[in-house]
Amino acid sequence: MTTNGTSSNGAANRYGVANAPGVDSSSDAIISVRHLRKWFPVGNSFLSRNKSLLKAVDDVSFDIERGKTMGLVGESGCGKTTTLKVMLGLEEPTSGQVFFEGEDVATLSRAGKRELRSSLQAVFQDPWASLNPRMRVGSIIGEPLEVNTTMTKQQIASRVQELLEEVGLPAYQASLFPHEFSGGQRQRIGVARALSLNPKIIALDEPVSALDVSIRAQIMNLLVDLQQEHGLAYIMVAHNLATVRYMCDRMAVMYLGVVQEMGDTESIFNNPVHLYTNALLSAALPSHPDIQREEIVLPGEVVSPVDPPEGDVFMTRTPLEVDPNHEYAKSRPPLIEIEPDHWVVETPWSTIGNAQEQGVDLTTLVE
Secondary structure, three states: OOOOOOOOOOOEOOOOOEOOOOOOOOOOEEEEEEEEEEEEEEOOOOOOOOOEEEEEEEEEEEEEEOOOEEEEEOOOOOOHHHHHHHHHOOOOOOEEEEEEOOEEHHHOOHHHHHHHHHHEEEEOOOOOOOOOOOOOHHHHHHHHHHHHOOOOHHHHHHHHHHHHHHOOOOHHHHHOOHHHOOHHHHHHHHHHHHHOOOOOEEEEEOOOOOOOHHHHHHHHHHHHHHHHHHOOEEEEEOOOHHHHHHHOOEEEEEEOOEEEEEEEHHHHHHOOOEHHHHHHHHHOOOOOOOOOOOOEOOOOOOOOOOOOOOOOHHHHOOOOOOOOOOHHHOOOOOEEEEEOOEEEEOOOOOEHHHHHHOOOOHHHHEO
């Protein structure tokens, strides 16, 4: 087994993967992400030697437990989708490690990587673009079985029918083309394809954001039922916070490639500590049109990930005063556990408690 050793206090999960801020050694982690960075070189031209680095993901760590759902949330450009791509092997990490059942995926053999691809599947955001319009549904769902198994055509056809029925579609629809289905039905087909190889974990990239509101609950309930039936682990990228609260056991709030708050989902929703988390939650539409809400609008603009602050990346957006001589104005602040399984980047200018202590009325920032 290949791991990154143990942490300074010797704490590690059951596979021997060392702990990091925001993770718990008692967790039954199927995926462990440790100190992940993904930096993209950018320059004025293709031939330019003096290239800058776009820091899309910067020192991110988390665990995904068996049978649980981990959510990544934040504004566009916060790094959540890039994190997912690195975890899926679609992008190479600049540094850091991704462990699958304790094995560093970068050191896996060819056979190990093949097993990983079977165990780690994905459901994509756009149910129209993610299905080949020239293929019949039976071929779309059966293709992973044809490529990765020794099953006969009859066995594959039988398995496809089982999968269609499992996601709530009649078996005869295996002969139809994607254009003959609604958006919700197409997403069910995508889920069936993801299930075909009996995965252990499924990555959900905005799985309901492209669907009608009336259909979203059906797909979310389907995913929850399948998770309970098969013991699946999910990692979900989402903008819709109501979806995150319904689906996710744990969540991480990302800003400019850095996790700002992480932990138990209900704990974060009931007691959001970081100002950025509070701003995101205040922007969510209420469950009823008669419910009044006050939206916190953070000052300033999101700085470029090509040139982020050396210290706390949030300090250019805070409504509170920042001491330029403070250590966290010059170096990256860590995640601190403020209550069981609730971690936050805590600086003198980053939390709701700081605002209350300094007498800053956040309602003055409401539109």
